[in-house]
Amino acid sequence: MISILGAGAFGTALAVSMQRESDARTVWLWGRNADAMAQMQASRETPRLPGVTLPDGLTCASEMSALPDHGPILLATPMQTLRALLTTHADQLSHRTLVICCKGIELSSGLRASQVLAEVLPDATPATLTGPSFAADIARGLPTALTLACGTAACAETLQTQLSTHNLRLYSSTDIIGAELGGALKNVIAIACGAAIGAGLGESARAALLTRGYAEMQRMAAALGAEPETLAGLSGFGDLTLTCTSEQSRNYRFGASIGRGEAFDPAVTVEGAATARATHDVATQRGLDMPITAVVTGLVEARLDVATAMDMLLSRPLKKE
Ligand SMILES: NC(=O)C1=CN([C@@H]2O[C@H](COP(=O)(O)OP(=O)(O)OC[C@H]3O[C@@H](n4cnc5c(N)ncnc54)[C@H](O)[C@@H]3O)[C@@H](O)[C@H]2O)C=CC1
Ligand SMILES: O=C(CO)COP(=O)(O)O
Numbered sequence: 463m464i465s466i467l468g469a470g471a472f473g474t475a476l477a478v479s480m481q482r483e484s485d486a487r488t489v490w491l492w493g494r495n496a497d498a499m500a501q502m503q504a505s506r507e508t509p510r511l512p513g514v515t516l517p518d519g520l521t522c523a524s525e526m527s528a529l530p531d532h533g534p535i536l537l538a539t540p541m542q543t544l545r546a547l548l549t550t551h552a553d554q555l556s557h558r559t560l561v562i563c564c565k566g567i568e569l570s571s572g573l574r575a576s577q578v579l580a581e582v583l584p585d586a587t588p589a590t591l592t593g594p595s596f597a598a599d600i601a602r603g604l605p606t607a608l609t610l611a612c613g614t615a616a617c618a619e620t621l622q623t624q625l626s627t628h629n630l631r632l633y634s635s636t637d638i639i640g641a642e643l644g645g646a647l648k649n650v651i652a653i654a655c656g657a658a659i660g661a662g663l664g665e666s667a668r669a670a671l672l673t674r675g676y677a678e679m680q681r682m683a684a685a686l687g688a689e690p691e692t693l694a695g696l697s698g699f700g701d702l703t704l705t706c707t708s709e710q711s712r713n714y715r716f717g718a719s720i721g722r723g724e725a726f727d728p729a730v731t732v733e734g735a736a737t738a739r740a741t742h743d744v745a746t747q748r749g750l751d752m753p754i755t756a757v758v759t760g761l762v763e764a765r766l767d768v769a770t771a772m773d774m775l776l777s778r779p780l781k782k783e
Contacts, residue, residue: 660721
């Protein structure tokens with residue numbers, strides 16, 4: 463049995479992929495909105511994934527009391543709502559294996575998702591599922607490769623087997639810190655890349671931001687105890703590449719709207735916006751040089767425009783690569 467909490471684009475796409483493949487496993491998808499979940503259960507559709515049919519066997523529910531009592535639980539709500547989700551449902555979630563699927567740093571604390579989980583539910587087993595994947599691609603059954611990180615190799619390999627599908631290929635890792643940081647920090651760099659393209663600064667500027675942004679990600683990951691090779695893998699470099707180069711990415715599109723001076727729908731989940739400020743604060747506390755993250759924070763908070771932000775980056779002292 464696989465349970466997924468959060469019936470947005472990603473939680474639903476994972477549920478579709480995991481249920482579609484096999485009658486042998488059953489997927490239970492929870493969302494907080496009772497009407498929306500009843501509608502999904504009846505119509506076998508969701509507005510979050512247009513054109514996708516929910517497979518037979520996938521249960522859509524809004525009552526946490528019906529949470530299956532065995533199997534991993536995937537957490538697929540936005541990062542800034544994770545603590546409230548865990549706190550509200552602590553009775554049902556403690557002592558379970560919880561696979562974090564959100565990407566970000568908590569704004570109020572500067573903590574990664576598994577650190578939030580450890581604070582709220584110290585008896586749960588944390589794992590992370592992250593890497594380059596758009597929900598729409600997963601739901602359509604297109605090939606995708608992700609990282610599944612857990613504290614022990616045995617746990618990571620068990621989850622890898624339980625959650626992989628033919629088109630959703632999971633690689634196991636024991637580096638939760640590195641996997642989480644890759645997924646969180648790449649969204650900030652994607653906003654920078656979107657802003658550069660939106661402002662008409664060109665593909666070369668984007669490549670520079672992507673590469674120097676990757677250097678910032680590696681710097682923070684090293685300072686926080688991640689393994690360097692994790693950042694070079696799917697959850698770091700892989701996801702950075704996808705998010706900084708695709709119009710499908712909400713973080714990239716958000717950045718592009720800033721670059722064009724246009725408004726962006728505030729209802730759309732843009733994890734990099736809060737994570738920019740959270741990362742900037744952690745970098746400042748630790749004395750880490752993260753200039754792209756700093757200017758993205760200024761752009762998100764409307765304290766900077768793109769021309770000024772680029773000027774700040776270009777006027778930094780020349781240095782070794
Ligand atoms: N959409 C994508 O392609 C991918 C998304 N992710 C990550 O998955 C996470 C969720 O993103 P999406 O599903 O795309 O967002 P979404 O905006 O499509 O859905 C978010 C869902 O969370 C629910 N939600 C919000 N606050 C909640 C709360 N307090 N309690 C319970 N439910 C709550 C909303 O009702 C909504 O159903 C994000 O961290 C994102 O970075 C990761 C990989 C791919
Ligand atoms: O994390 C993602 C791709 O791996 C989804 O990116 P966005 O949240 O920017 O759409």
